[in-house]
Amino acid sequence: GDFLLPGVRGPGGGGGRLELGKSGKDRVATPTAFNAFKNNYVLVYSLMMSGDWLQGPYMYYLYSQYGFDKGDIGRLFVAGFGSSMLFGTIVGSLADRQGRKRACITYCITYILSCITKHSPHYRVLLGRILGGVATSLLFSAFESWLVAEHNKRGYDPQWLSITFSKAIFLGNGLIAIIAGLFANLLADNLGFGPVAPFDAAACFLAIGMAIIMSSWSENYGDQSEGKDLMSQFKVAAKAIASDEKIALLGAIQSLFEGSMYTFVFLWTPALSPNDQDIPHGFIFATFMLSSMLGSSIASRLLARKMKVEGYMQIVFAVSAFTLFLPVATSLLVPTSSVKGSGISFGGSLQLLGFCTFESCVGIFWPSIMKMRSQYIPEEARSTIMNFFRIPLNLFVCVVLYNVNAFPITVMFGMCSIFLFMAAILQRRLMLVADLHKLSTKSQEMTAQDEPLNP
Template sequence: DSQWLSITFSKAIFLGNGLVAIVSGLFANLLADNLGFGPVAPFDAAACFLAIGMAIIMSSWSENYGDPSESKDLMSQFKVAAKAIASDEKIALLGAIQSLFEGSMYTFVFLWTPALSPNEEDIPHGFIFATFMLSSMLGSSIAARLLARKLKVEGYMQIVFTISAFTLFLPVVTNILVPTSSVKGGSISFGGTLQLLGFCTFEACVGIFWPSIMKMRSQYIPEEARSTIMNFFRIPLNLFVCVVLYNVNAFPITVMFGMCSIFLFMAAILQRRLMVVSDLHKSSTKAQEMVDEDEPLNP
């Protein structure tokens, strides 16, 4: 049932990603700043938790080999995915939307730290990360309410993508309008505070994005090829992130944020196109059903 899918997705983002990430951020801040173990301590702690998780999985999980009769080689799976994408514009649009948003989101992950501390300001990274995750939880809670009201996902996601584009364009605006200080160190600047508010808004949009995109996946992408199709779109996504990280020192950080903002505006435009195509498909399907019902009545 699509309604249960929406509720499950929202709770998974709220409890799984949000709550655990907030506790992790606060714990990382405790290790690095309060206890004075340094910036590497959170990574050491993460390795310990990963080892615990691996031990639990190895001792309690059984391997899921799937149905041997349906096993296909990698090339066959990608051929099926490519055929599905080429034959259905809705799948192509949805994949492009997700790639554009995720590409901007993953680029943001590497850019927010230098954006908030351009002059090596002393900022509480763990606490800020926890604040981001709290904003993401708020977004997933909003998404749950939107999906419960049965609002059209394709409609409100246009607004979400547009807001996201404006929030990641904020560093460009603050760099132009707010004078930057040449003093090294200190606390977060006024421009950094404005950007932090914008970044929290972006994370709230991320919280709305995940359950909403999962709902659209269940609507437009066939289940038997869903994972392969989404992996197909992750190929250019991963290439884009790698190119950005490789050239991160070649361009000013404002150029990177401006590029992410453009991608998010493109996602909003493609989301509008997806809604139009979906409505046309539903209208044509309904008209065809009416014709099929009337045919037996004709002499």
């Protein structure tokens, strides 16, 4: 595949030369090269995400079909989550040193292997979860950094980067997720191939994506000098957090929300089928993703209207706290059907409505938290600061899922609900602190002639 690479680099170089001509005809020629580059990335990213999303709906169900109980499945989730956490801290700098293209190919290989292990009903399956965790942490860092570096290397306008990102996120994190849910449902239920089929489909999509990467991407590396050890990075982060309450608040808010979200990913399957009711996992997953997409479109409306993020996020957190309290309420008020194999119960559909609302809150959360991060957290230390908060959060989620058998599901939901309520309170505090900060900087700017007013 390496022979093709010089050719691929051509359009970038060509684009730079054409810019000098600056005649109308040439200016149009540059975007075509860029569009090809953008579409290639969006296609690859969509294939990568489909490989990820296809595994979502049936993960819990597959393990339960293999005869594992809630506690065992919790530990399997921990294996994936823990490896993603441990690996996530070093994967960025590893990819920078070893090459991003190589990291992207590693993602494909580890995830395909992880899919293959799903065929074994033994606890060896664990191995697959660990690989899956490694893959996930690569997915969230390697592709983005490859794109940014390649975009700049080809000399494209930095403004165009957001075009590629928004298209990739709309497709890869939105549309593809919905289609993947429906497709997984089709394979597993409607066509009757069983819950392992979506994992095989995921492996196929990843293999196609890998072929495209190997044949059409060029390698790029990060800043090699940034190989600072974790301790020194954490000192920087700790200093930033200690010096600015806003950073501490934002980190805590994000951790509380993400913690609830990851716990929810585990809980929704057993919550909707407490007595092994037959529920269409893929279809439900697709409605979750649709809700989440709706949420992000609401967020972009709100942000476009210059709505105050710190203001509306309080409401979002309060609403999400309420939605995850619903299962607690329904279990107390609505009698559950104890018939095995029946469809979803009334309490179940009520919860499903709540879960969809929660997913829309998730959709609003991502763009909004990104906006606040860009306002409050200095760019150079951003990823380090986020890791600083993520580690205690992930440890906590691991502890909860590891001991999942010790609590009834309703207790878990209650805990998530309290987390989200705390996030709402901290968000309120952040708004007040930010306003005070603005006021104090304003009062410092006041001129000397105003001084005599308050003797």
